[in-house]
Amino acid sequence: MRPTIKDVAKMADVSIATVSLVLNNNQRISKETRKKVNKVIETLNYHPSRSARGLVSRKTGNLGFILTDNHFLRTEPFYTRVFLGTEFEARERNHYILLSTIAANFKKSDPLPRFILERNFDGIIIAGRVPDTFINILSNYNVPVVFVDYNPSLGEYANVLIDNIRGGVLATEHLISRGHKNIAFIGGESNHPSINERLQGYKTAIQNAKIKNNDNLIITNNEFLSRQNGYDCAEILFKKRRKVTAIFAANDTTAIGVLQYLKDNKYKVPEDVSLIGFDDVEADLLIDPPLTTVRVPKIEMGTEAVQLLINIINKKSIAAKKIIVPVKLIVRDSTSYIN
Amino acid sequence: MRPTIKDVAKMADVSIATVSLVLNNNQRISKETRKKVNKVIETLNYHPSRSARGLVSRKTGNLGFILTDNHFLRTEPFYTRVFLGTEFEARERNHYILLSTIAANFKKSDPLPRFILERNFDGIIIAGRVPDTFINILSNYNVPVVFVDYNPSLGEYANVLIDNIRGGVLATEHLISRGHKNIAFIGGESNHPSINERLQGYKTAIQNAKIKNNDNLIITNNEFLSRQNGYDCAEILFKKRRKVTAIFAANDTTAIGVLQYLKDNKYKVPEDVSLIGFDDVEADLLIDPPLTTVRVPKIEMGTEAVQLLINIINKKSIAAKKIIVPVKLIVRDSTSYIN
């Protein structure tokens, strides 16, 4: 059997309370006793049981990670990276991540993630947009929580957010700087805050450049952002307008769909049409031509979220802190000077 | 405060023991009592505490997932998918996955993953090759374990393995069927069992086709499989032999490196050289030309591993069962008939 706190206490000739206090760095214990106990802990290779600890102290060492099932699709590259970022950081900080999905149309009667019901977590990271119904229920529990890439309109929460507006400006200005004037914006799900901010950035840049605005160049719907949706939107765009010379797609997945449409319809990229995406997913480098895009530091968003959450749990940060992560223009081969 | 077993017991007018027995489906309890208790459980929305449960019953509901740090590189697409597969299945089966990495050169004195030390797991999944030193230490703990994509030479363990030999045969036969005779095999890390099996399949197919064997066409080293390594091996190959018309790369990452070399050196794929990979990672579809490959069901390997592990934990399966997952030839555009 593995050693318990009793074994340590006996061998060190102190009470188990003393061992516990040493374990938790309590200052009541003298240097010598502390040293003595730590030595025994080392020789016995003792480690406190998570379960026992969790039972009394309500610290489990687990962080929940929640996202909607459609964001956890097997092909969704974005939140998977954020998740990996949380894994990296959690490991550094001696925590574990428990992953759960909820339905995108979460109903009041739906069960909560199991780690919540079983009180098997210390705090929660929520990635991407989740339904208000879920947020409402969660708010009753009054639990440390950090939202990543989503800022719920109800309530004050901690956030790790992308500088979407800036990204939108960067992308659009890049196209403008290469001489383009007929710049389209393609992005489904326009009621999604992040997408909307990117569109806002686009509009700002267009306006700043004194290019006359043209709503026909803005193609949105309320569909989930996907390759197919990008393809469909491109089709709609080119049915309306033929003289588009550049396209800003709201994310890379969409951009890849747009690219497919362009190829299928004999438009050359970037010779005929310049194309820029958003996110910088791994695939961007491999597609032909490599995609110009706005890089979002996905892994870092995950690590930031974990740091922030742990700080909130330990009361080292207020529970409504906002972190905006910067974006960066990555110029590859899908954008060029206008002919 | 959340309800406890006591609240349920009181409300149902039974002892807490009875509630516990109902919870665990013990047959000693009569149908009526069971029904009565379950009703209270429902109305109170009661869920047993993981910590309390884990403390006494040694069931935590957590499964450990271990791989070496180099396999968890941020660009490694293979084991990430296996991991996601375990996540999917774990969720279905009401478990959580705790992820940990160990050093690829794990030393006896290195600390074990924290969930092991804290006895916060029910079983372990080990993905890919891990050092013998680690396996030795782990074997002392006598714990349910399933190896994925690796079959340690010491001891009898449960495995989920790829049908690598068959895959190697499939890939090579595909090239042969398209008229190729000068078929190279490129794959670093030849001392890795899986890679070695793929090479074995290659040799078998060559032999069956009565093509004369040529060791100059087999390029291996002991480096970790990577894009760069693929590039380097291709370079070595073409320094030696110019008349190669087809290449079988030991995995897709390597193949992408090989492809880069070919492009850099003005070889056209597939016109000049046919190229086939192994794994079928997401990138394959996006690269130009889309890569012919042998598909390995990565997600499914994860789900199989979880199923097997849970069965072993519940004594529904012997602890040394082997599962071989099938592979499938996926023909895309990187292979063609010889000119």
Add this chain to the structure above:
DNA sequence: CAAATTAGGTTAAACGTTTTATCAAATAAA
């Protein structure tokens, strides 16, 4: 110098379950 405070530790209760032994009542066997 007496009283008050502090330093350094211990005792014992508590956390929320599972499980072994036990028990009473009902039923079956002799």
Add this chain to the structure above:
DNA sequence: TTTATTTGATAAAACGTTTAACCTAATTTG
């Protein structure tokens, strides 16, 4: 009818920690 067995439930110990309350000896304060 008495005895043995079965059924269905309970009491209480145990799991391995944390922590509030307490204690004693040493030190400080007035």
